[in-house]
Amino acid sequence: MSRLSDIANQLVAPGKGILAADESTGTIKKRFDTIGLASTETSRRDYREMLFGADEAMSQYISGVILFDETIRQSASDGTPFVEMLRANNALAGIKVDTGAKPMSGFADETVTEGLDGLRDRLNEYAALGATFAKWRGVIAIGENKPTRGSIHANAHALARYAALCQEAGIVPIVEPEVLADGKPGDHTIEVCERVTTDTLAEVFEELRLAGVELDGIILKPNMVIPGVNGPKVSVEEVAERTVRTLKATVPAIVPGIAFLSGGQTCEQASANLSAMHNLGKLPWGLTFSYGRALQADALAAWAGKPENVEAARRAFIHRAKMNSLASQGQWAAELDRAA
Numbered sequence: 368m369s370r371l372s373d374i375a376n377q378l379v380a381p382g383k384g385i386l387a388a389d390e391s392t393g394t395i396k397k398r399f400d401t402i403g404l405a406s407t408e409t410s411r412r413d414y415r416e417m418l419f420g421a422d423e424a425m426s427q428y429i430s431g432v433i434l435f436d437e438t439i440r441q442s443a444s445d446g447t448p449f450v451e452m453l454r455a456n457n458a459l460a461g462i463k464v465d466t467g468a469k470p471m472s473g474f475a476d477e478t479v480t481e482g483l484d485g486l487r488d489r490l491n492e493y494a495a496l497g498a499t500f501a502k503w504r505g506v507i508a509i510g511e512n513k514p515t516r517g518s519i520h521a522n523a524h525a526l527a528r529y530a531a532l533c534q535e536a537g538i539v540p541i542v543e544p545e546v547l548a549d550g551k552p553g554d555h556t557i558e559v560c561e562r563v564t565t566d567t568l569a570e571v572f573e574e575l576r577l578a579g580v581e582l583d584g585i586i587l588k589p590n591m592v593i594p595g596v597n598g599p600k601v602s603v604e605e606v607a608e609r610t611v612r613t614l615k616a617t618v619p620a621i622v623p624g625i626a627f628l629s630g631g632q633t634c635e636q637a638s639a640n641l642s643a644m645h646n647l648g649k650l651p652w653g654l655t656f657s658y659g660r661a662l663q664a665d666a667l668a669a670w671a672g673k674p675e676n677v678e679a680a681r682r683a684f685i686h687r688a689k690m691n692s693l694a695s696q697g698q699w700a701a702e703l704d705r706a707a
């Protein structure tokens with residue numbers, strides 16, 4: 368096995384998934400606003416230290432952590448670099464390398480993700496800092512006359528150019544084309560999400576092929592096929608069936624792993640939906656989580672920025688990580704979740 372496919376397989380090892388802790392400075396401020404905490408370099412450090420110091424979660428359920436530029440350079444309060452802290456629990460360090468979704472010229476209310484200029488040098492620097500994988504998120508919005516072919520193409524093309532540069536630097540690219548469920552108006556049906564996700568993934572794999580990306584050395588990070596947040600509700604079984612059908616139709620079997628984003632689902636929904644997918648028969652790829660909010664929300668609320676709450680917050684994080692580990696093996700159950 369090549370080194371890239373080795374790393375990719377490690378990221379989707381049985382019972383493990385990825386912690387997305389790569390909130391940009393703007394996004395983490397929004398998260399901290401919900402607990403009334405000012406976002407400073409120190410409070411961001413304390414929050415990440417709370418998460419990364421939850422040894423039971425980090426060693427048993429988390430294969431890798433996606434970091435933000437500031438975090439990959441930061442150390443815990445005792446001076447241990449965060450990358451070292453992760454390594455001690457056998458968790459890989461990853462890095463978000465895109466510079467955000469920006470308005471796409473000529474396409475009202477659509478975005479294209481930026482960050483390709485100078486990316487080769489930045490990747491080499493991140494590799495030297497200990498990163499073995501990276502993330503780039505393209506955003507596809509659903510609405511009246513959206514998405515356009517143009518925005519799907521531009522985002523897929525950028526993802527492919529990013530992925531090729533990562534592999535050149537010996538870094539596994541997480542390829543994340545997110546079809547938004549929580550955009551505006553967010554009232555679309557699950558059928559619309561399925562169609563747009565199918566079109567998007569087909570375009571992404573076409574662009575990856577044209578860019579010469581080795582498909583056995585990537586991780587795909589897609590949205591699940593779900594209705595918009597204000598759209599008609601559906602069952603867990605329907606989400607699982609439509610998501611697996613969409614992935615089977617578009618993702619080559621040589622891809623080692625698929626790790627979902629949670630995209631505004633509740634913690635329990637994100638676990639239930641993932642678990643149900645594993646009850647639909649054998650799948651060609653590893654299928655797990657790469658959640659941000661659905662792993663962190665309970666821990667953030669329990670922590671509330673107070674040192675005396677660190678242990679309670681870690682317990683909340685360990686519980687979510689364990690529930691998602693079970694889900695990634697088709698063994699999650701609501702009773703187990705609520706019993707804690």
Ligand code: 13P
Pocket residue numbers: 387504543628629630631657658659660661
């Ligand atoms: P959510 O799971 O909160 O959607 O975040 C995952 C992520 O990394 C989005 O880029």
